[in-house]
Each structure stands twice: as C-alpha cells, then as structure tokens.
Amino acid sequence: MFKAISRRNAVHVMLVYAGGCNGCDIEVVNCVLSPYYDIEQYKVMLTWNPREADILLVTGPVLKRIEPALKKIYDAIPDPKLVAAVGSCAINGNVFSNLGGDLGPSEEIAGPLDKVLPVAAKIPGCPPRPEDIISAAASAIPILAEMEV
Amino acid sequence: MDVVVQFGPQHLALAEPERLKVYAEGEKVINVDITMGYNHRGVEKLAERKTYEQDILLVERICGICSMSHPLAFTQAVEDIAGVTLPERAEYSRMIIAELERIHSHLLWAGIAAEIIGIETLFMYTWRDREFVLDQLETITGNRNHYAWNTVGGCRKDITEKQIPGLLTALEVVERRTEHYIDSFLRNRTIRARLVGTGTLPRDDARRLCTVGPLARASGYAVDVRKDDPHLAYDRVDFEKIVLDEEDNMARAKVRLLEVFESVKIIRQAVAALKGLKGKEIAVPVKEIPPGEGVGRYEAPRGEVFHYVRSNGTFYPERVKIRAPTYANVQAVPVMLEGDTLGDVPITLASIDPCFCCTDR
Amino acid sequence: MELEALFSLFKKPFTVKYPFEPSPAPEGFRGRTEFTDECVGCGACAAVCPPKAITIVDEKKTRTMRIDHGLCIFCRSCQDICPWEGINLTQKFEMATLNRAESYDEIEHDLILCQGCGKVITTRRHMEEIRKKIEKVGLLDKDRNNIESYCISCKKDQFAREAIEASQPI
Numbered sequence: 259m260f261k262a263i264s265r266r267n268a269v270h271v272m273l274v275y276a277g278g279c280n281g282c283d284i285e286v287v288n289c290v291l292s293p294y295y296d297i298e299q300y301k302v303m304l305t306w307n308p309r310e311a312d313i314l315l316v317t318g319p320v321l322k323r324i325e326p327a328l329k330k331i332y333d334a335i336p337d338p339k340l341v342a343a344v345g346s347c348a349i350n351g352n353v354f355s356n357l358g359g360d361l362g363p364s365e366e367i368a369g370p371l372d373k374v375l376p377v378a379a380k381i382p383g384c385p386p387r388p389e390d391i392i393s394a395a396a397s398a399i400p401i402l403a404e405m406e407v
Numbered sequence: 408m409d410v411v412v413q414f415g416p417q418h419l420a421l422a423e424p425e426r427l428k429v430y431a432e433g434e435k436v437i438n439v440d441i442t443m444g445y446n447h448r449g450v451e452k453l454a455e456r457k458t459y460e461q462d463i464l465l466v467e468r469i470c471g472i473c474s475m476s477h478p479l480a481f482t483q484a485v486e487d488i489a490g491v492t493l494p495e496r497a498e499y500s501r502m503i504i505a506e507l508e509r510i511h512s513h514l515l516w517a518g519i520a521a522e523i524i525g526i527e528t529l530f531m532y533t534w535r536d537r538e539f540v541l542d543q544l545e546t547i548t549g550n551r552n553h554y555a556w557n558t559v560g561g562c563r564k565d566i567t568e569k570q571i572p573g574l575l576t577a578l579e580v581v582e583r584r585t586e587h588y589i590d591s592f593l594r595n596r597t598i599r600a601r602l603v604g605t606g607t608l609p610r611d612d613a614r615r616l617c618t619v620g621p622l623a624r625a626s627g628y629a630v631d632v633r634k635d636d637p638h639l640a641y642d643r644v645d646f647e648k649i650v651l652d653e654e655d656n657m658a659r660a661k662v663r664l665l666e667v668f669e670s671v672k673i674i675r676q677a678v679a680a681l682k683g684l685k686g687k688e689i690a691v692p693v694k695e696i697p698p699g700e701g702v703g704r705y706e707a708p709r710g711e712v713f714h715y716v717r718s719n720g721t722f723y724p725e726r727v728k729i730r731a732p733t734y735a736n737v738q739a740v741p742v743m744l745e746g747d748t749l750g751d752v753p754i755t756l757a758s759i760d761p762c763f764c765c766t767d768r
Numbered sequence: 769m770e771l772e773a774l775f776s777l778f779k780k781p782f783t784v785k786y787p788f789e790p791s792p793a794p795e796g797f798r799g800r801t802e803f804t805d806e807c808v809g810c811g812a813c814a815a816v817c818p819p820k821a822i823t824i825v826d827e828k829k830t831r832t833m834r835i836d837h838g839l840c841i842f843c844r845s846c847q848d849i850c851p852w853e854g855i856n857l858t859q860k861f862e863m864a865t866l867n868r869a870e871s872y873d874e875i876e877h878d879l880i881l882c883q884g885c886g887k888v889i890t891t892r893r894h895m896e897e898i899r900k901k902i903e904k905v906g907l908l909d910k911d912r913n914n915i916e917s918y919c920i921s922c923k924k925d926q927f928a929r930e931a932i933e934a935s936q937p938i
Contacts, residue, residue, distance in 0.1 A: 278471075
C-alpha cells in the first residue's frame with residue numbers, strides 16, 4: 259500500500275541500451291532530462307539503478323551479448339514492473355532483424371524484445387518523437403498504479 | 408598494490424555498452440583495457456543482402472548521431488564506382504544537412520561533458536539550444552535523427568525556399584549561444600579544474616596512434632578530410648581548420664565549440680549558393696552500378712568515416728567495409744589516462760566523444 | 769552563466785506542456801504510413817521496403833497488404849517508389865500503444881487468377897490501370913480481349929498452340 263501511494267507521486271524509469279543506434283536513447287534522455295520536453299514535470303524520473311526503477315525502457319534489437327545483462331537487470335527491478343520497448347528495433351528488429359536473404363536470421367541478435375522479456379507498452383518510430391515517449395509514459399502510469407504487488 | 412576497477416558493460420558512468428578495465432595504483436591510473444563488441448549487429452554482412460538504395464538506409468542506422476555521415480560516405484563510395492558527378496544543388500544541400508548534424512553533435516557533446524563534470528545547468532542550456540537545430544532538421548528532412556536525405560546520385564528531397572528563413576534564424580541563435588558557452592568553458596573554475604591539464608595526448612602519440620577528428624586537431628595534428636581531400640562543395644566555401652596544440656581535454660572542448668562557428672559559416676555560404684541554383688535538379692538518375700571498387704571518406708563530427716564498397720555488377724554490393732572514427736580514437740585512451748587520477752576516467756573517455764555503436768557496427 | 773541563470777528567473781519557461789498542449793509535427797514530417805484509396809495493390813512498396821514492413825498475403829481471391837508500424841522505419845522509400853500515390857507518410861505520430869493489434873494498416877484488393885493454371889496474375893485495379901495505359905499508347909489488340917485471363921506462362925503456351933495450329937496444313 260505504501261508503495262502504491264509513493265508510485266502515484268513519482269515513477270522511476272530506467273533506460274537500458276541493448277544495441278541500438280543511439281537515436282532512441284538520446285530521444286529518451288532528451289525527453290526526460292532536457293529542458294524542452296522535461297517529463298520530470300509530470301513526476302517521471304530517469305534513474306540508472308534497477309533497484310529503484312518501476313518502468314524499464316529498452317532500446318535496440320537486444321543483442322546476444324547483452325541478453326544476460328538485460329535479464330539480470332530485469333530481475334533486479336522490484337515488483338510490480340513494466341517493460342516498454344522504445345523504437346522499432348526493440349519492437350521488431352528494424353533493418354537488422356531478418357532478411358539476410360539466404361543468410362537467414364542474424365546470428366548476433368537474440369530477437370525482438372518480446373522473446374526475452376514480457377513487453378507491456380510499445381512505442382513505434384525510428385526514432386520515436388519525444389512526444390510519443392511522453393504519451394506512452396502517460397498511458398503506462400495508470401496501469402502501473404493499479405498493479406498489485 | 409594494484410587496484411582493478413571494472414566499468415561493466417552496463418554501467419552508470421557509460422551510456423553505451425562497453426567494458427573498461429582500469430588498472431590503478433592508489434588513485435593513479437596505470438593502464439586501461441577496453442573491450443568492445445557488445446554492440447555488434449553485423450551491418451557489413453547485412454549490407455551484402457540488400458540493394459544499394461536499401462543499404463543507404465541501413466548504414467544510416469549504424470549511428471543515431473552520425474546519421475548523415477555514414478550514408479554520405481557510403482553514397483560517395485557507390486558514386487565513385489558508378490562514376491557519377493553530382494549536380495551542384497545536391498552538393499550544397501548535402502553539405503547543409505551534414506554541417507547541421509555537426510552542430511547538434513558538438514552541442515550534445517558539450518552537454519554531456521558538462522554533466523560528467525557535474526554542472527547540470529550548462530547541460531540544460533546546451534541541450535535546450537540543440538533543440539533549435541533539431542527542429543530545423545525535422546522541418547527540412549522530416550525526422551529528428553534519421554534524415555533519409557541521400558540517394559545514389561543526389562538527394563531525395565529539396566530544401567524549399569520557405570525553410571530557409573527559419574534555418575538562418577536558428578543559426579543566429581546557435582552562434583550567439585555558442586559564444587556564451589566558450590566563455591563559460593574558459594572562465595568557469597570548476598570546468599577549468601577538471602579539463603585543463605588532464606587527459607594529455609602529445610602530438611607524436613596522436614600521430615603514432617592514427618587519431619582522427621577533433622582529438623587529433625586538439626593535439627596539433629592537423630587532419631580534416633574536408634580540407635585534405637575536398638569533396639562535395641567544400642573547396643568552394645571558405646572555412647578554417649581549427650587546430651590547437653594544447654593537447655588536453657580543454658583543447659578538445661575548444662576545438663569542438665570553435666568548429667560550431669565554422670559550420671555556421673559553411674551553412675550560410677551554402678544557403679547563399681543555393682539561391683543562385685534555384686530550380687536546378689537535385690539528383691541524376693543512376694541506371695546501373697558497374698563492377699568495381701569505390702571509396703568514400705567524410706569528416707564526421709567525431710573524425711573520418713571511411714566506407715569501402717566492392718560491386719560485382721548486380722543489385723547488391725559484394726563487400727562493404729566501414730571504419731568509424733572512434734575505432735581509431737579509442738586506442739589513444741590508455742595514453743591519455745596514464746598518470747591521471749581515477750576521477751578523470753569518465754571525462755577523459757568522454758573527451759574523445761566515443762560512439763561505440765559506430766565502432767562495433 | 770550565473771547572470772544567465774538570474775535572468776532566466778523572469779523569462780517564460782522554455783518547456784513544452786506537451787500532453788496538455790498540442791505539439792504538431794512540421795510539414796513534411798515522416799509519420800505514420802498509410803495506404804490511400806489510390807492504391808492498386810501492385811506491391812512495389814513491399815519490394816523496396818528495407819525492413820520488409822509491408823507484407824502481401826494472397827488468399828483465395830483477395831490480396832491483403834499490411835503495413836506493420838512497429839517495424840516501419842519511416843524512410844519514405846515506399847512513397848517515393850509508388851507510381852499511383854497509393855501510400856503516404858502522414859503527419860500523425862502518436863502511435864504508442866499497449867496493444868499490438870492496433871498498430872497495423874491494411875488494405876484489401878480483389879485478385880485476378882489465371883484461367884489456365886489458377887495462379888495469381890495481379891489485382892483487378894492494377895490490371896485496369898495497366899489496360900488504361902496500354903490503350904493510351906494504342907497497343908491494345910482489339911481481337912485479344914483476354915489479356916487479363918491468363919498468366920504469362922499460360923499465355924506463352926496458348927500462343928505457341930495457336931501458332932502450331934495455324935502452321936498445320938489442312
């Protein structure tokens with residue numbers, strides 16, 4: 259109960275970089291920290307510590323070398339938690355995913371985020387506009403507040 | 408006794424996944440091991456199974472900050488094979504987008520450096536002013552990061568008359584604000600204490616390690632592809648190569664901020680030249696790519712980007728090789744850090760403006 | 769910097785109040801990709817799409833073209849290649865969703881099947897457009913009105929058979 263009250267007052271977002279191109283990451287950091295978009299005004303904070311995070315934002319097509327670290331980070335986040343896939347890399351693999359033609363699926367990529375973690379929200383775009391990320395955060399917060407521990 | 412400090416693949420001090428192993432004696436850094444490759448997506452192999460037009464969009468997604476430099480170098484390599492001469496209007500409009508990218512990249516770097524030093528106010532100001540440039544890029548190209556501007560033989564879109572006044576106003580704002588940042592970097596005591604005299608890279612080492620870009624130019628080693636191997640319209644505009652010989656972190660900050668002025672200067676001249684080329688074509692049709700080899704070089708915000716393409720006459724390239732600037736620059740980090748304290752590791756690493764997603768591809 | 773901070777106290781905030789205030793995308797922004805009514809279902813966009821976000825499924829007598837917005841990279845290749853202005857990048861951008869099923873755009877077309885072998889020739893609208901173009905050039909053979917009923921290999925067979933029949937002595 260204490261947690262539900264505190265979460266209504268502030269939501270912490272953690273950003274994990276899983277092999278993307280920097281575009282989405284900078285847009286996420288831009289919309290949380292920079293003075294132009296600044297979703298800190300709606301009590302959404304960016305953190306780099308999984309222990310205090312509520313929402314995990316993942317960018318990039320989830321490479322095999324990052325996968326174990328990503329799972330560890332996910333396990334370290336206390337329940338209840340949500341995962342959001344930012345950008346088309348995390349949702350479906352973008353240009354990297356498939357289509358090596360006769361090469362078959364790429365050997366470096368552990369697949370879209372769906373295969374690794376349960377994904378709640380998806381933010382399409384390459385990269386998504388910061389406005390998109392803000393509206394996704396706005397739609398994800400009520401769900402998080404209703405989730406029971 | 409030696410201390411080994413690990414900065415793991417996912418770490419608070421690093422935005423991108425790479426691993427740093429810092430060997431220290433007390434507070435003094437003795438050696439640094441850098442492990443890369445956490446970000447390898449196999450772009451070069453993927454490029455062999457896509458058509459040239461699709462490859463331009465693929466190499467654009469190597470990096471979200473240098474997303475003009477990679478396609479530009481790639482198209483230059485393909486145009487080299489096909490023997491295409493670009494129309495003049497395409498040369499100038501490519502140059503405008505590329506220099507806008509340099510401005511936003513350098514302002515981004517200034518913000519990140521300020522945040523690592525611990526001055527969040529300066530970070531806020533630089534990222535605010537970066538928005539002006541990003542807005543212009545969004546208006547002109549249609550996206551904030553991935554511009555989809557190039558095609559083999561020209562540009563995919565034209566800069567219209569309506570967009571130019573907004574562009575020039577944004578340039579004025581950026582120029583005025585950058586003067587202010589140089590002033591803050593030079594006068595602020597905290598910044599001076601963290602930057603002056605740390606991360607020294609002597610000129611001989613810069614040359615020996617084949618460094619490129621602002622890192623080399625800050626150590627007095629004057630390399631700049633725009634001047635050394637003029638392409639696009641760089642030989643027709645007037646700008647200076649910024650070279651300083653102070654060799655420390657502060658020199659790198661100065662080089663980057665002074666380059667913003669040069670970029671502003673280039674864009675103003677290019678816009679003036681575009682007015683004289685009104686109504687001219689922006690792309691020449693390229694029917695086929697003959698068998699052969701081609702090379703494309705471009706001075707990205709971080710240094711020289713090098714693309715090699717081999718064609719066998721089909722729709723798909725046979726081999727694509729990419730060398731990103733950070734790959735050359737990161738070798739200099741152990742030299743720069745030697746003898747410094749552990750606290751200087753993040754800012755010295757940041758001073759080469761590392762981009763590991765370019766490097767690992 | 770210190771003076772700057774002092775002056776900022778009296779200025780209007782730079783921050784946008786986005787969800788409560790609209791923040792429209794500029795003209796020419798590459799947003800949500802959508803099919804228009806002009807689409808004839810030729811499939812040029814699917815061939816050129818770098819991440820293969822546009823898929824074509826032929827089932828019985830309908831062709832379903834579907835664009836997956838989760839995979840789309842908003843590169844405008846499809847709009848550039850389309851000869852019919854059948855696909856457009858709109859200025860819409862608020863696409864974030866909690867449900868995957870929402871992020872598709874679909875269009876359906878009737879198919880023409882070969883009367884000989886039953887293979888797919890192309891969509892009905894595509895054939896109509898092709899017929900218009902051929903008529904404009906004046907190449908349409910008035911005697912052969914069945915260009916749309918056979919696929920290329922069947923047409924070759926038919927042509928060969930006719931030629932053999934014509935050459936046989938009576």
